[in-house]
Amino acid sequence: MSAGVGVELDDVWVRFGDFVAVREANVNIKGGEFFSFLGPSGCGKTTILRAISGFLEPSEGTVSIGGANMAGIGPNKRPTALIFQNLALFPLMTVWENISFSMEVKGAGKKERRHRADELLELIALADQGEKMVHELSGGQRQRVAIARALCAQPDVLLLDEPLSALDLKLRQHMRTELRAIQQQVGITFIYITHDQGEALTMSDNVAVMRDGVIEQVADGQAIYDDPATPFVASFVGENNVLSGKVTALSKNVATVDTNLGKLRARVATAVQGGLNTGDRAMLFVRPEAVGIVETGSRGGNKISATVVTEEFEGSNYHVFMETAAGEPLKMSLVNKGQSRASATGTKLTVTFDADRAVALPVGALASE
């Protein structure tokens, strides 16, 4: 298997009039990678996708695919194929005609096209459905036809613009696995756009998190989750308890933050090591699953007193929603190991978390819900 063709964004800006849709984007996507752009709607991720596919020219900077500068090259000349958010299947063509459209426009004969379409239908497990019209297919089937149509063009890079957003939850989860499998099978670069962190984290080799046209962090899923680079990433990806205060001490990349709940210790995020100094205002992020009830007699560590507000049982987990002494919400998720579920509303608890599993970051914007 070849290494595939990489995509590089070098200092890309996209402006629409006075509005800056993408600001100084620098991304290096390796060949054969499954790469996701994750961010809330309107963050500029679709704009980046359109710049890569050639539907718009960046106002500044360059897009290169396989090392070749793509400036001035139209979408029909780029080695990319795009799967649209609404799929954009041609309603007046049959399934197989849709799939083999890219061959039709290159003048391939009908037999050849039909043959290739049948191969791809096999791949997407829709053999014998080639003669149907698009509207006769179910949502998931259409999805797969769109993928087959894009693959038929033999692109070096497949671009996917939230293609799963129209599907229901179950199908969506199924398609995630399927997409990942297809990607590994064909071995080309996938660039995936989504606002759904679950999709991004499960499928991708690497994820770029975007906010307001700015790429905040590029890393693999685990790093994004465990070691966020900005408060936005920390609050957008997964759930996080936020506590803010002032850095009073730093030692070996562990910061002591003076919050209104007392002094708490947390690891300084990798991205800001050296950038966070004593005296700075900081935010401290703790995942609910990193929070635990203090065992009687344990010493030291971060300790917070809180009152239970309500409890939610989810099967494998249960979530305890609490209020700290300062009146801030605090969530704790406990794995269901058959332990007695503790806490009625009003119960006072003392909870704790490891400094290692909390992250300290300079103060910044959070993701709005």
Place this chain on the structure above:
Amino acid sequence: MKSSTFLSIFIGLYLIIFFGYLFGPLILMSMTAFNSSEFPRVSPWECFTLEWFDVLARDDALITGLTNSLIIAGGVVVLSVLIGLAGALILTQVWPRLRPWYYTIVISPILVPGVVLGISTLIFWDRLGTMFDARYDSVFYDGIFLTIIGQSTFISAYCMLVFISRLQRFDPALEEAALDLGATHTQTFRKILLPFLYPAIGSAAVLAFLASFENYNTTVFTVIDQSTLTTVLASKVRYGINPSISSLAVIIVAITLVGAIAHEALRRREQLKIERGEITDSSSAAANKMQGWLSGNPAMILLMLVFVAGLGTVWFGSQYSPNQCKVDVRLQKELLQQRQGPDIFSPQGGEQTQPQAPAIPDGSGSGASDTNPGRGTFGDVFDPGNLEEGEGAAPSGEGSSGGGSGDDGAAVQSPGASTFGDVFNPGNLEESAGTGSQE
């Protein structure tokens, strides 16, 4: 509830009056096409006849006009659909600040009176012709070309509106998808956008054809020395009337009805197709098809009835010969006339298979043709032989062998022509025609 019954009676009554107004004139006109009376009228009813259709078919001026109208309509369809499509496609791409201006300009021909469009086209191309020193038989002075241009000016705007409304439902992502899959712009246009627009192209073409075919206001200026169906009709209706025009109306009404039926059937089928698409069990839908086609669709049923009635009329007409009836009526009229003398309601004549003579302009405009009872009633009776002949006979007097053959146009217009047959004198014809036009 009392008030609601009153209301529905009122609504029913109103609808009846309204549709009476809408259809009454057309029905009456259609009926006159089947009355053997020389002048288009329903009462008194003389004899059922289809002869006016023959007269119509042999009317050369009308046929020439019809041919020209069809040529023009063809040209207008091509030009207007092309321009309207381009106009609609460009609309979304005009600089937003200029868009209202663009829209105002291209939509204005719809609001500008047709005569103004005709005049401006005529003058503009005349000026262009002068500029290029073109000869008078060149395209700048060609009635058919100018009419195509003049009509297309506003018909293109109609077409554009049709396309705009269709394009509003087009997903631009389809175009992008095609480009993305390697299609060129032209291929995208041809393979994606154009097929999507086919239904709109169809309706725009039909609209353009109809609008062109029935246009008069613009055409009358741009057609110069040529003629179209409408200009021929106009001069016929204004100057000399006979029921062959009604028979043309019958044909047009029939075509319109058939078109309406076809359209409705098509629409119905489309709808069924959609329904079938939703209900995956297609076999049961197919079983219901015929039933569904008619049920709950009074429009269809009514149109079918009208259609069947029309076919019946044609069949009846082809089996039936009105000659005996005509002779009866003529005799009756003679008797009546001998007793009462001329009467303004007396029918104007009895000769039947006679072609319509060229119309003679009469200055009086209004009712000249209805107020002259002195039609050469006896002429035909005295010389039945001329029933067959005299296509080319004009009121010049050349067709004097049978006075009746030439008298149609002339005598109808001239009350001065004697009831007692001075039309036999060829010289009289010119004279009477003269009198007629001086009125």
Place this chain on the structure above:
Amino acid sequence: MNPVTVLRKFFDRHGLFVGGYLLAAVTFWMLMMIILPQLTMLDFSFRDNLPPSKVGGPEDVYTMANYTFLVFGSPGNPEPFNVVDLSVFGRTILAAVFVTVFDFMICYPIAYFLAQVARGGVARLVVLSLVVPFWVNELLRAFAFKILFGASGVINTFIVTIGLVDQPVDFIKADIALYAGLGYAYILLMIFPIYNAIESLDKNQIEAARDLGSPWWRIHWRIVMPFAKPGITSGCTMVFMLSAGALAAPQILGGPSSLWFTQLIYQWFNTGGNWPRGSAYAIVLLASCIIFVLLMMRLFKVKLGEIGR
């Protein structure tokens, strides 16, 4: 952005072939069919009626003569104004207004019925019945009215037979035939815009008003009509313009003494052989139509796009 980049982007977007077609078609339409012909006509209306040999010569100068003729008549005119032509103009405008009002009055109930009361098959039947007469040639429709209203027409025969009058009534001279024919011709153009507007009105509004005890006429006056205003304006504008600009119906149904303004234009072009004067008259017609549209837009606060629909 300068025009060159705009043009380049345009061709980028469409490709050379399609882009070329779009640009050529629209340019030809706008310039050669709409703008330049109108400007030429305007220019022409300010010129004297010269034989072709003198066109472009020293005598070919701009003049207001054609317009002053419409207002004051020929120089030898004893009257202070061109009474004949001006009264034709005035009567045309008034009659067009009358036809518009008449059409509105008979069409509004039908449009309302179609949009809010009629259902399914009935509605389709009504629509079809409206459309079929509309596609019958304008001249033939006028002809039908001539048959109906002529001296020996159906109506006269009927009223004479039942003894309502002893002599046939000259409906044509009284212009009744003309008004009926013109009103008839544009029914569809009045109904459809109003229908489109009323159709989008939420039935609940009407029911709410009825629930509050509003009488039916007030429901229409206060709820339906204001809601349908753009449609009504559109319909009225179309009918007015077409009536004022009609030529066939006045030629066929008009009495011998009452001319329509378009007929004057027609005469200058055909029998009169004075094209510049005809152009001037046409410009006057065009200008009055534009003024009418602007007036309607101002009065009822609607946009041109809503009228053109």
